[in-house]
Amino acid sequence: MDINVYLKSAFQVYPTIFRDFSLFLSKDCVRDAILNPPLPICCGGCSGNMLKNVTVSKAGKTAFSFSCEQCDVNSGEPQSSLGKAVWALYRKKGSGYHAVPPIIQENSYQVLDKRAAQTSGKEVALRWLAAVNFVDRAWKLQTKTGDFKQLSQDDQEYIKTITLVLGVVKRQAVERLAQLGVDVSLPENNAQLVGEMKSITEERRRYYPLYKSNLTKTMAFKVSKLLN
DSSP: OOOHHHHHHHHHHHOOOHHHHHHHHHHHHHHHHHSSOOOOOOTTTTOOOOOEEEETTTTTOOOEEEEESSSSOOSSSSSSHHHHHHHHHHHHHTTTSOOOOOHHHHHHHHHHHHHHHHHHHHHHHEEEEEEEHHHHHHHHHHHSHHHTSSSOOOHHHHHHHHHHHHHHHHHHHHHHEEEEEEEESSSHHHHHHHHHHHHHHHHHHHHHHGGGGGGGGHHHHHHHHHHH
16 A cells, blocks of 8 residues: 555544644655664763664664663664654653654644644643544554555555654643643643543544545544544
8 A cells, every 4th residue: 555545544534623734744855864764872860971872683683772871761663763762762761852853843843833823722632632632542453454454565654653753742732731830640720621531532533434435445444443
């Protein structure tokens, strides 16, 4: 399957607020930047040197990870590419990396600023976080379809990398709310977030009959599970 066909099918499922960012992710220049992000040099926790670790399995597969030589900050489970290891580090809670790479930060902030002019910054930021959470669930479901398995190995790697990127965007969304003085762990704010998630799910469920025909049978099946 052509990756552009795959991404267009996935696009149908996304809430309106996420669509500008989704189109941004489909650009060739963005794909290259996501697959080949700058490697971390300094630790986000203690500013120590970051080490690039390379391991080779008995089957001959190479995997990558990063760790600080001075503290316990690390990227976690080894990844099949350097790019994935970088995003795994940036998305990890406690890694200390608050400066999201510009390729992601600038565009997603543009999405928020564009809509903040129409309503309150807090409302938009909460809806953005709910949308990212929704897309994260949808993205992971879509990688279990036959469509995903029909992609080339390189395209599958890109899709898997975006799964990690979404984790970084989620962290960024929480930090944007913190800048607005909103702690999403507080019951009243969490209740609003849950309400936004329900609203987004209901929106996509309401329009499902209109975009169902644009999905393959396997993706339509997964989406119906997501919406129910």
